[in-house]
Amino acid sequence: MALSAPLWLFGDQLGPHFHSTSEHIHRDVLLIESARVCRTRPFHRQKLHLVLSGMRHLAAELGERSTYLKTETYRDGLEQYGRPVLVFEPTSHAAERFVQRLLDEGVVLDVLPTPMFALSRTDFAEWAGNRNQFRLEAFYRDQRRRFEVLMAGEEPVDGVWNLDADNREPPPKKRSTLGVDPPWWPSEDDIDDSVRADLNALDLPTVGQDGPRLFAVTADEARKALQHFVSYRLADFGKYEDAVMSQDWAMAHSLLSVPLNMGLLEPLEVVEAAEQAWRDGDAPLASVEGFIRQVLGWREYVWHLYWHFGPEYLDRNELAAHEPLPKWFTELDGEHPIAACLSHTLTELNTRGWVHHIPRLMILGNFALQRGYDPKALTEWFATAFVDGFAWVMPVNVIGMSQHADGGLIATKPYASGGAYLDRMTDHCGGCEYNPKKRLGPDACPFTAGYWSFVHRHRDRLAKNHRTARQVSQMHRLADLDQVLEQESLSSPPPRPSVTS
Structure with a gap:
């Protein structure tokens, strides 16, 4: 059936199941490129490229069916367009509140259920x-x-x-x-060239390198x-x-x-x-x-x-982690004197805006968990630094799964590990300056020492959990525990070792 009202699509609603299905053929499609959205946060440069390229490619594909506007804000674009629109359920709490205001004002006629997920x-x-x-x-x-x-x-x-x-x-x-x-x-084309030129001209507060487009x-x-x-x-x-x-x-x-x-x-x-x-x-x-x-x-x-x-989930902080994210971490400085796995992961993220789930959880997340980085700030960083990160993607992944900041609503235990896990599941440790088997000394692995510091800091909570009680018992048997804790309190990350492990 043809719907007479135009459809306004956000930059993460670009597939044919949004605009061209057998049930709904939207003859008029509006796409708005908002300069303010692009500069609200320090997004990865390649993430901005992907979203803008996707929007512009869709406009070219739809041809006369589409109206593409470049404005300062979404509201500016809607006022310039001048017609009430339909929208699909947006993908963030902030966007949902904005759409609700537009619905109350009559700018949005109706909000349609998203086809982006199998379950409603x-x-x-x-x-x-x-x-x-x-x-x-x-x-x-x-x-x-x-x-x-x-x-x-x-x-x-x-x-x-x-x-x-x-x-x-x-x-x-x-x-x-x-x-x-x-x-x-994929192969880049003239649209990608135009996106790159426009992003260069805007001089946005991005993180990460520009690079060839790697994703569809x-x-x-x-x-x-x-x-x-x-x-x-x-x-x-x-x-x-x-x-x-x-x-x-x-x-x-x-x-x-x-x-x-x-x-x-x-x-x-x-x-x-x-x-x-x-x-x-x-x-x-x-x-x-x-x-x-x-x-x-x-x-x-x-x-x-x-x-x-709901949005209040972002404020969950059951482990009372309040350390600010260090600049070398948020700015993707893989050259900082840190373990090879962490340095390499930050470098990969800088280069491509993507690493798979284990570097996210067991290297980046594990390091942040051990050092008590603020989980809300960490969630925001994950959402902006990763090319597949959107507002809905990261809270459960970071607050719940990675940082255990929700107190166990979704995971039965914190995902913390020492260097032994990383030595087994990665090939980083063999060439690293730090020794995954050592928890004390200038060449002690920051993940191994950090793990025992984490267990000690949360020993009362972990002792009550049948999945982590054994680790607390092991910690109490460490003869050098006091020295490990003192070392961790003085260095985060630790200084470079004087010898290669």
Whole structure:
């Protein structure tokens, strides 16, 4: 059916399921490029490029159906356009409040349910009910049942819901890369050239380097990236999804978080493509299940809990962490005298605006957790420094999963670890100046020393948790604990060692 009212799309609502479905063909589409939005925060330079490139590519694709305005603010653009508009549910609390004001003023005629997620907000509210804890596994299983994904009748295929245990291999030894087919790469065009020139002229307070566009920004590109991943990389994804290789930043990851979070792909489209690969015998179940859990499980879970918990969730700080983020951390200075894994991760983030989930959780997040960085500030930094970071993406990932600042609403324990975990799951430690086995001395690993400092600081809370009580007992048996704590209180990060470990 044709809708007579024009449709206003935000920069993360760019796929055909927003503007051109069999049920709704929006003849007039408005896109507004707001200069104020671009400079409100220190976004990664490549993130701004991706969003603006995606918006401009969509305008070119729609041709006469679109009106593209470059204005100071969204309101300026709407006033210039001069017609009431329809909008889809926006993706942040701030944008929702703004849209509600526009709705009250008659500038917005109606707010349509977003097609960006498989589960509606209404259905999630029914699932959440009166729960006071929200475990991913329960939600994920319900998603599988509801959408009949990897199911054999009422039971999961092969009788197993979760194949995580098969997807925890460390990086292969004596290899610098995983050796899989490279990801699908887009080709820049004249639109990308214009975006780059405009961003240069605006002189915005960005972080990170400019660089070649690495992610899909059109629906056609996103479909190509999805098909390439499913055909050539999905089979190798699961086994090493938690491993980190310093010379192979993409490994077998899909790189679909950007097009998914810009609204270019429908989640069930992605899930069905992965499931079909398993049914066709082209990818093992462990890889397919692990990938589907990321898309149909975690991504949907994070979105819905963002709305369920509300904006006050950002103020949760159950571990009383108030340390400001250091400048070298927020400005992505990988040259600072820090452990090789942290230095490399910051350098990768500076270069591309993206690292996969283990460097996010177990290197960046783990380091911040150990040192008591303010979780709200950390969430804001993650949302701006990552090219796939949007307001809804990071609160549950950082406040809940990474920093345990919600006191256990979503995770049963803090995700803190010492250098032993990083030594096993990354290839960084062999060339690092710090020794993952040492917690004391100038060459002590900051993650190992920091871990015991963290356990000591929160010993009363951790002792009451059956998943962490053993670590508290181990801490009490450390003969050099007082020295470790003194060392940690004097250096964050520690000074460079005088010898190479």
